[in-house]
Amino acid sequence: MLELRGVTAGYGRTRVLADVTVEVPRGGAVAIMGHNGAGKTTLLRVAVGLLPVMSGQVLLDGADVTRLRPNRRVARGLGYVPQGQLSFPQMTTLENLQLVSTDRAAIDGVLDTFPALRGLLARRAGLLSGGQRQQLAIARTLLTGPRMLILDEPTEGIQPNVVAEIESVVTALTARGDLSVLLVEQHVGFALRSTGSYYVLESGRITSSGAGGPDALDAVRAAMAV
Numbered sequence: 766m767l768e769l770r771g772v773t774a775g776y777g778r779t780r781v782l783a784d785v786t787v788e789v790p791r792g793g794a795v796a797i798m799g800h801n802g803a804g805k806t807t808l809l810r811v812a813v814g815l816l817p818v819m820s821g822q823v824l825l826d827g828a829d830v831t832r833l834r835p836n837r838r839v840a841r842g843l844g845y846v847p848q849g850q851l852s853f854p855q856m857t858t859l860e861n862l863q864l865v866s867t868d869r870a871a872i873d874g875v876l877d878t879f880p881a882l883r884g885l886l887a888r889r890a891g892l893l894s895g896g897q898r899q900q901l902a903i904a905r906t907l908l909t910g911p912r913m914l915i916l917d918e919p920t921e922g923i924q925p926n927v928v929a930e931i932e933s934v935v936t937a938l939t940a941r942g943d944l945s946v947l948l949v950e951q952h953v954g955f956a957l958r959s960t961g962s963y964y965v966l967e968s969g970r971i972t973s974s975g976a977g978g979p980d981a982l983d984a985v986r987a988a989m990a991v
């Protein structure tokens with residue numbers, strides 16, 4: 766479970782987030798939506814500990830982690846997949862995974878969620894498609910065994926015909942029940958289908974929130990049209 770309580774944060778003296786409160790329940794999945802520049806990545810960076818709060822608190826499984834460094838949060842079960850499908854391009858898919866764990870059983874377990882990667886283990890990551898590289902980035906983070914997974918725009922820069930593949934991976938993860946997920950995603954339909962609740966962030970403030978599902982589509986579109 767992850768909670769941001771009344772978080773105000775930004776860069777230098779510039780405030781980007783103002784009094785933001787977000788809760789991801791244990792085993793639940795939450796989507797954050799909003800226009801470019803609304804502060805979504807900033808919110809995730811605060812959750813992970815890459816950016817300090819100006820005020821407010823971050824709680825992980827009920828414990829106050831506001832002052833903990835990112836590596837200490839990871840040790841407590843936080844996993845973060847930043848934007849950009851990051852991988853080491855000269856290394857193979859398998860070698861990229863082995864940077865986190867050389868336990869073949871653990872790698873096999875994670876690959877169950879990424880059947881597309883199984884046949885690509887010997888291929889250099891630099892030769893993978895954007896969608897495949899995104900799956901590799903998520904798989905690598907899953908190898909750290911997180912209970913709380915943070916995904917920043919997994920479909921960013923992905924060809925439209927592969928977005929459904931990423932959606933099915935994310936949906937499989939959010940359906941697991943033993944993993945909490947915080948998802949930033951521009952594709953509103955995908956975000957609502959794969960999560961249980963949503964928040965809309967506009968100019969650093971939460972302007973709308975509610976239960977997810979297809980019924981929320983109109984509410985979110987209206988909130989984002991303002």
Ligand SMILES: Nc1ncnc2c1ncn2[C@@H]1O[C@H](COP(=O)(O)OP(=O)(O)OP(=O)(O)O)[C@@H](O)[C@H]1O
Pocket residue numbers: 776781799800801802803804805806807808
């Ligand atoms: N390192 C930084 N230094 C100064 N300002 C920054 C920095 N990173 C982001 N910002 C500013 O903070 C605001 C919010 O940026 P952020 O990346 O959190 O938005 P976002 O909602 O994730 O946008 P996008 O959908 O484009 O990724 C923007 O005005 C941005 O210019």
